[in-house]
Amino acid sequence: MANKITFIGAGNMASAIIGGLIDSGVEPSTITATAPNDSELAAIKQRLGINTDTDNNAAVADADVVVLAVKPQIMRNVCEALRDSIQQQQPLMISIAAGLYADTIDQWLGGHNAMVRCMPNTPSLVGYGASGLYANAKVSDAQREIATQLMEAVGIVEWVEEEALLDAVTAVSGSAPAYFFLMFEAMEEAAVKLGLPAATARRLAIQTALGAATMAQQSDKDPATLKQNVMSPGGTTERAIQHMEEAQLRTTIADAMQACADRAQAMAKELSGS
Ligand SMILES: NC(=O)C1=CN([C@@H]2O[C@H](COP(=O)(O)OP(=O)(O)OC[C@H]3O[C@@H](n4cnc5c(N)ncnc54)[C@H](O)[C@@H]3O)[C@@H](O)[C@H]2O)C=CC1
Numbered sequence: 001m002a003n004k005i006t007f008i009g010a011g012n013m014a015s016a017i018i019g020g021l022i023d024s025g026v027e028p029s030t031i032t033a034t035a036p037n038d039s040e041l042a043a044i045k046q047r048l049g050i051n052t053d054t055d056n057n058a059a060v061a062d063a064d065v066v067v068l069a070v071k072p073q074i075m076r077n078v079c080e081a082l083r084d085s086i087q088q089q090q091p092l093m094i095s096i097a098a099g100l101y102a103d104t105i106d107q108w109l110g111g112h113n114a115m116v117r118c119m120p121n122t123p124s125l126v127g128y129g130a131s132g133l134y135a136n137a138k139v140s141d142a143q144r145e146i147a148t149q150l151m152e153a154v155g156i157v158e159w160v161e162e163e164a165l166l167d168a169v170t171a172v173s174g175s176a177p178a179y180f181f182l183m184f185e186a187m188e189e190a191a192v193k194l195g196l197p198a199a200t201a202r203r204l205a206i207q208t209a210l211g212a213a214t215m216a217q218q219s220d221k222d223p224a225t226l227k228q229n230v231m232s233p234g235g236t237t238e239r240a241i242q243h244m245e246e247a248q249l250r251t252t253i254a255d256a257m258q259a260c261a262d263r264a265q266a267m268a269k270e271l272s273g274s
């Protein structure tokens with residue numbers, strides 16, 4: 001791992017990654033996080049024992065890795081104010097911002113930076129994240145390894161070799177926790193109509209999703225086979241799945257993911273001003 005990592009932004013995603021790094025054995029004194037607000041920083045300092053700073057430039061002065069973890073809408077101002085310090089220090093830059101091209105951020109930082117762009121997701125908060133990573137040509141193999149270790153502290157990592165594929169990653173994992181939460185909402189509502197108390201229905205639905213995900217992860221069988229194994233001929237599951245197929249659930253999912261990827265692409269264009 002790098003000698004010194006600075007997080008610009010100390011919100012949900014930054015604190016999840018920092019917590020994961022510390023759990024995986026990284027020394028808290030090698031990590032710094034910044035935010036404009038002293039009370040937000042005092043809380044994270046007390047909880048995680050890291051260094052904090054309200055001055056972004058001071059915080060990157062001796063960093064090997066800088067993680068950009070502010071909202072996309074303020075990224076331009078934050079980066080332009082950091083330009084001179086980053087040009088002098090030349091750290092590995094990792095952006096976790098949704099919808100911002102690596103090139104756009106690189107230009108805001110003065111150009112020629114080693115840039116990794118990452119699309120994480122919120123289950124990183126509980127150590128079950130799934131992140132897609134893309135590196136520009138300036139990133140060395142050793143720096144790729146550092147980025148991998150950083151994001152593996154909160155989940156799994158998949159590299160893509162074309163930046164445009166991060167739009168697909170956004171559709172399949174970045175935004176996807178919300179798809180499953182929608183499924184829980186719908187199953188709970190339906191179970192209540194079938195007579196179950198809401199709390200009972202929620203517990204059963206969530207545990208079933210956890211069980212299905214764990215089976216799919218641990219099994220050498222593909223999801224289609226695991227599905228078939230639940231479907232006794234002429235039985236109850238077959239009837240439910242038949243209904244979902246007739247209602248074109250696969251098409252709905254495909255269309256939703258296409259809309260998600262299209263929006264990711266449009267956001268990147270809007271935010272880069274192109
Ligand atoms: N929440 C999600 O599902 C996902 C979020 N992301 C990305 O992660 C990034 C961070 O998101 P969250 O942690 O959810 O946001 P958040 O609002 O929890 O955290 C933002 C942090 O930035 C700090 N900040 C604001 N202005 C600053 C400045 N000038 N200098 C330094 N720090 C400043 C805030 O004080 C706060 O600590 C965003 O770019 C978002 O697109 C990416 C994938 C998924």
Ligand SMILES: O=C(O)[C@@H]1CCC=N1
Nearest residue numbers: 098099121170174175
């Ligand atoms: O909805 C969004 O725009 C962000 C990107 C991935 C998850 N949340």
